[in-house]
Amino acid sequence: MKKFIGMALATSLMLGTSVSAKAEETLALVISTLNNPFFVTLKEGAEKKAAEKGYKLLVLDSQNDPAKELANVEDVLNKKISLMMINPTDSDAVRSAIKAANRKNVPVVTLDRGANGGKVASHIASDNVQGGEMAGKLIVDMLKGKGKVVELQGVPGTSAARDRGEGFNKAVAMASGIEVVASQAADFDRTKGLNVMENILQAQPEINAVFAHNDEMALGAIKAIEAAKRDILVVGFDGTDDAVSAVNEGTLLATVAQQAAKIGSMGVDVAEQILKGEKVADYTPVALKVIKK
Numbered sequence: 001m002k003k004f005i006g007m008a009l010a011t012s013l014m015l016g017t018s019v020s021a022k023a024e025e026t027l028a029l030v031i032s033t034l035n036n037p038f039f040v041t042l043k044e045g046a047e048k049k050a051a052e053k054g055y056k057l058l059v060l061d062s063q064n065d066p067a068k069e070l071a072n073v074e075d076v077l078n079k080k081i082s083l084m085m086i087n088p089t090d091s092d093a094v095r096s097a098i099k100a101a102n103r104k105n106v107p108v109v110t111l112d113r114g115a116n117g118g119k120v121a122s123h124i125a126s127d128n129v130q131g132g133e134m135a136g137k138l139i140v141d142m143l144k145g146k147g148k149v150v151e152l153q154g155v156p157g158t159s160a161a162r163d164r165g166e167g168f169n170k171a172v173a174m175a176s177g178i179e180v181v182a183s184q185a186a187d188f189d190r191t192k193g194l195n196v197m198e199n200i201l202q203a204q205p206e207i208n209a210v211f212a213h214n215d216e217m218a219l220g221a222i223k224a225i226e227a228a229k230r231d232i233l234v235v236g237f238d239g240t241d242d243a244v245s246a247v248n249e250g251t252l253l254a255t256v257a258q259q260a261a262k263i264g265s266m267g268v269d270v271a272e273q274i275l276k277g278e279k280v281a282d283y284t285p286v287a288l289k290v291i292k293k
Contacts, residue, residue: 026056027271028076029264030069030097032089032113034061036188036216037240038260039087042111045264046085053272064155064187066093073097077104082275085267087111090157094118107274111267112258114159122270122280124263128163131256131288132211135164135235136171138254138290139178139209142233146177147208150200152193152221153185154213161185164213164237181207186217193220201228209233215243215255222251239291247293254292262286 029046031039043059050057058076062069069089076084077100084101088094091114098118101108107121114123139149151168154161165183172178182200186192193212201207201224210225210232212218218236225232236243239257246252263286273280 025054025275026058026079026081027268028058028060028079028081028084029111029267030060030062030072030076030084030086032062032069032087033064035063036214037242038214038216038238038258039112041240041260042087042264045261046268047264048261049265049268053268055268055272057268062089064089066090069094070097070100073100077101077106081106083107083109083271085109085111085271086115088113088115088158090155091116091159091162092157107271109267109270109274111263112160112260116159121274122282122284124266124270124284124286125160126258126263126286126288128160129167129170131237131258132164132167132169132213133171134167134288134290135211135237135254135256136168138292139211139233139235140172140175142253143178143208145175148179148181148204148206150197150204150207150210151180151183152196152210152212152217153183154188154217156185161188161213168211186212186220188214188216190216190220193217194224195220197221197224198228201225201230207232209235209253212236214238215240215252218243218252218255219246222246226251239289244291247291250293254290257289257291259286 060072066089094115095117102119110123112125186196215236215238233253236255239255243255
């Protein structure tokens, strides 16, 4: 009996040592903004997975400011972190932050938005080109290949805005009867989506549909359209809770749904593989789907 207790105690101590050693591993998540439900969900997905795996996770909000982002990265690099996950504010501007991590030999994983420079161990995101194309095809089908459409763009310089726009324009270009009458940036922001859409509505007497690069802008656009008492189809992108509710209510035609929590969760999974010295894919796609009533 004493021998059994001794063995159990030894096993317990070994397990305790293993868990506490892993708990000392700290990951950082530098996120573009937490003033957006999509990125809040992404953060929560990463936090849940990190807790399950026994990692400490530092989360810093860049508030959509590349200068703040660089300061955040410099801050976490001065701490003892094993790996940095980053959701860039801008795919070009983030190069300096990634190069700073490279100099410290801290592996980098990008989430949702890619980086146009620096060494990145892996990128995890939805196929934004495909998603934009899905939105464009839906609009073309709903308008039966004829009509005037508006594109509300995300933050200029982000890979998400570039890729979603590329897919959307590819789809609508296939229909000779579709004309894009306005294409303006509203920075992935609901209030800016409202304001930009108000201006477009004043300038364009005929609009049949709107594609917004994210749900926040789509929901802002809907408010402007309702105030103008016009009947215009709106398609968003991300699949946030507010957007799904709007689809169910019939005010939003559809949203191309990303799995934000899964992107965050997979970020931690890939981080663990990297820390174990395992080979990881340069790019891991996360599936998309169209949610409509």
